[in-house]
Amino acid sequence: MGRVGRPAGLLLLTVAVVGIAAWLVFFSPVLGVREIQVVGNAGLSAEQVRQTARVAGGVPLATVDVAQVRARIGAIPRVESVKVSRTWPDTLRVEIVEREPVATVPSAGRSALMDRHGVVVEVRDVAPPVLPVLRVSRPGPRDPATTAALGVIVALPGDLARRVAEVLAPSAETVSLRLKDGREVVWGGGDRPAEKAKILVTLLERRADSYDVSSPDVVIVK
Incomplete structure (x- = not known):
């Protein structure tokens, strides 16, 4: 009986230990x-x-x-x-x-702060002056023009981004920038953003009214 009883006792002890552990993990506030x-x-x-x-x-x-x-x-x-x-x-x-706001969108006399995905983070009475104003017909995450314009903003180096007053996008292929000093930049579509940004930084060292980097292979300065 003793030899038979020991395995049974060990089994009961194991079951008790497992039960206590389960109670501690799943039911107890411990x-x-x-x-x-x-x-x-x-x-x-x-x-x-x-x-x-x-x-x-x-x-x-x-x-x-x-x-x-x-x-x-x-x-x-x-x-x-x-x-x-x-x-x-x-x-x-x-x-x-x-979410980090990258642009503001005028909305019923207020300013909607929009992140890089086109999602409105918050709405304020006064727009932060460091963020560019986004001008599109149908602002939102599913609008191609909005997506293209936000892609341009994100592609700009920090120093250059802070110089942008407005980003206009009548369509996804016709994005343009207006700088705070009044100069205009024709950006075009969302292709080759890093290359366009690098070229634009160099071009802005030359005084002009308009810079066209829509085709990085053939830029136009007026």
Whole structure:
């Protein structure tokens, strides 16, 4: 009986240990959420992110649906991407990449700040002077002209981008820039952006009213 009883006893002990471990992980507040760590945020407050996550303190970390938390936080207009992960024993980590405005679009007397994908990040009464004004007929992420114009803005070196007052795009192939000093730049389509930007930086050293870099192989200065 003794030899038979020992395996049975070990089995019961194993089952008990597994049961206790499962209870600790999935049901007990011992391994519950005590902190929601938010990193990568600048314009968003950590508290706003925590409230949007809607994860109660003490809920077992293992039972948190990270996909749902990611979806809720990802719906914040300012968020471009988000990663949610568990850090044992008691922390939910939220890593955020925020949308960065690259242009402003006039909207009902106010200014909509738009990111590189054509998504409106926020709307302000007064536009930030460092951002160029985007002039398109149908601003939005699915509009080819908007996409082309934003691609041009992103392609410009920082010093040059800060000199641009307006970006006009009647179509995706007819993008042009108006600099803050009044000079005009004919950019054309979205092809060869890095090459066009490099050529334009050199051309602007020559005083003129208009610069055409729509065909980088044959530029025109007037």
